[in-house]
Amino acid sequence: MAILIKKPADVQPSEITPKSVYMDRRRFMKNSLLTGALLAADAMFPAWAKRWPKLPASPYNTDEKLTSFEDVTTYNNFYEFGTGKRDPHKQAKDFNPRPWSITVEGECNKPGTFDLDDIIKPAQLQEYIYRLRCVEGWSMVVPWVGFSLADMLKRFEPTGNAKYVEFTTLLDPSRMPGQKRRVLRWPYREGLRIDEAMNALPIMAVGLYGEILPNQNGAPIRLVVPWKYGFKSIKSIVKIRFTETQPVTTWNQTAPNEYGFYSNVNPHVDHPRWSQKKERRIGEPFWKPKRDTLMFNGYGEHVAHLYAGMDLKKYF
């Protein structure tokens, strides 16, 4: 067997890592004190280990008490794996989320189909401790592992006609048994206005509690939009489409008088069948009083300007 050994000077970085990854990493290394951890992230990537390495913290993190790993991973909404809160962690056990590719299309200059490993840039991963507030009245505080949605979308170079972004979940009833029942019109779809999507808060999550994202929480990649009701945070995404017109979204299509396109957390706009003024933090004892729902789930200073001049009772 002939072994060809190149002198280090002959080896171009482009032979080792795709150029974009290399450039990103170099840029980041210049300003980061966390180089060690990030190189570790790169080294393990894309060999899917069970845990992500220790990551830098997002500047937007809440310091509230975390909801337990147990509660975050056993009390879920994921209709592709059953309509009960205790269904997904059981029914999604055998779901294999790899390999995984995401198709990007519509109003952008760089559409294409990308492997998950090309979508995730390890140097951009952070830990985001965000509240998730379900429209049903419960909330959680979750330490997500993820990266900025805006940073990812910019790479596809949306055109001036891209006014909205649409996200679509995998459609495969053989792997997602809940799709054999017509409880929703599959595949699950969600959307954001482009300025909402380009805000600094929304993330693509690929993990939680330092672990690779559990299947029941939307493996391998899901959206987290912390100022909107939980159903906007679509799971197991396979398609991203830039559009000029407002996309059709699953819950709005199912019950338009109950679930608006915007769905910002808002204590002043009740769901037609129940109040949104209070919320129950999962894991707290039953005798503890419910908490007040916060406008925009407490993220108003970062997002209220997006809705200046809009009647949020009309655009709920």
Ligand SMILES: Nc1nc2c(c(=O)[nH]1)N[C@H]1C(S)=C(S)[C@@H](COP(=O)(O)O)O[C@H]1N2
């Ligand atoms: N594809 C898909 N995404 C989904 C859902 C779903 O049923 N299917 N449920 C939504 C709802 S209603 C909520 S509250 C959150 C729950 O996320 P969690 O299970 O990670 O807490 O996921 C959202 N994303």
Ligand SMILES: [Mo]
């Ligand atoms: Mo929800």
